[in-house]
Amino acid sequence: FCVCGVSAYVPHQYHFVNESKTWTEAQSYCRQNYADLVSINNMEEMKKLNATLKDTPRSLVWIGLEKGNTRKWQWSLAEGNVPSERDAYRNWSLGEPNNSGGKEFCVAMKKTVGTWLDDDCNTLRKFMCYDTWRGAQSYCRNHYTDLASVRNQTENQQIKTAAQAPQDYYLWIGLFNDSWKWSDQSTSSFRYWAPKQPNNYDGKENCTAVSVTTPGTVGGWYDVNCEVKIPFICLEKLIxxxxxxxxxxxxxxxxxxxxxxxxxxxxxxxxxxxxxxxxxxxxxxxxxxxxxxxxxxxxxxxxxxxxxxxxxxxxxxxxxxxxxxxxxxxxxxxxxxxxxxxxxxxxxxx
Missing domain, CATH: 3.10.100.10 (Mannose-Binding Protein A, subunit A)
Known part of the structure; x- marks a missing residue:
């Protein structure tokens, strides 16, 4: 065995480093001394990370998520590094996805026919109650597992049937589009953004930090300028x-x-x-x-x-x-x- 950051589901340990570094400096430190900056695959790992950080005095801590140049569609419910049947299945409506207005990065299903369209993630739509896509995602993770993934036509029909309502409405499913990628090259689609994040506030927020002390959003992720110097979390794995x-x-x-x-x-x-x-x-x-x-x-x-x-x-x-x-x-x-x-x-x- 040697310790290195490769597979998302190999057991691992978190190491909090209380030194203020830029994201790139933190990445280099972790790669030299552990494996890489931390990648996060599911809510269980997110809770473990929050427990690691609970006594940390600093407000933000770097994790291994950075913005890349290529967007791709992926499911909210992460399944690690192994391609699955659901990655190939799509049921777009005619002319979709069209990214109208340049900001349609989440997916809704039309209840009557079960076809999909891309939509602004901040649109209020039903998933069983009205909310934005991220609000729906948060609700499902807190009360169930995650927003629904759709692997095939049978599952698409099951979701369509389960959404019992007389009116013609759209409901959120777990498909979204982004260009964020993990430092250790894992392909986890798990995201845990704080409300209204990422917002690319100054046009240069291309790296990700986890909130440690911000009231109401502890554990939530923020996009941050990569040159800001804050502490960070390293990941150690066995391969x-x-x-x-x-x-x-x-x-x-x-x-x-x-x-x-x-x-x-x-x-x-x-x-x-x-x-x-x-x-x-x-x-x-x-x-x-x-x-x-x-x-x-x-x-x-x-x-x-x-x-x-x-x-x-x-x-x-x-x-x-x-x-x-x-x-x-x-x-x-x-x-x-x-x-x-x-x-x-x-x-x-x-």
């Missing part, structure tokens, strides 16, 4: 590299391309490691664990002390056979997924 390398080669690979081989200094991290290791193509997966024959003890190459341990029976005793090569630590990819001592010349995933 499995399915290449068979020696321990030293794996260590070099991680330090050059990512951060380091993983150190397992708590039961929580061990659980993360177990979840990802089961997808390995080798029976064991390298850890950042090494034995010194000179002093006869094990240590993490990242510098953390070995407090938490999860050795398989007969391993990790300190009295290792150092001939002809040093011993290094790996985790079993399946079964009990305990740690084992192996010669550093063995070639494994990491």
């Amino acid at each position: 499995l590299i399915k290449q068979n390398l020696t321990w030293s080669e794996a260590l070099r690979y991680c330090r050059v391309k990512h951060v380091d081989l993983v150190s397992v200094h708590s039961e929580e991290i061990q659980l993360w490691v177990k979840e990802v290791a089961q997808n390995a193509s080798t029976e064991h997966v390298w850890l950042g664990l090494r034995h010194t024959c000179t002093l006869s003890f094990w240590f993490w190459v990242s510098g953390e002390s070995i407090c938490y341990q999860n050795w398989a029976p007969g391993n990790g005793t300190g009295e290792e056979d150092c001939s002809p090569v040093e011993r290094t630590g790996a985790v079993q990819a399946r079964g009990g997924q305990r740690w084992v001592s192996l010669p550093e010349t063995q070639k494994l995933n990491f």
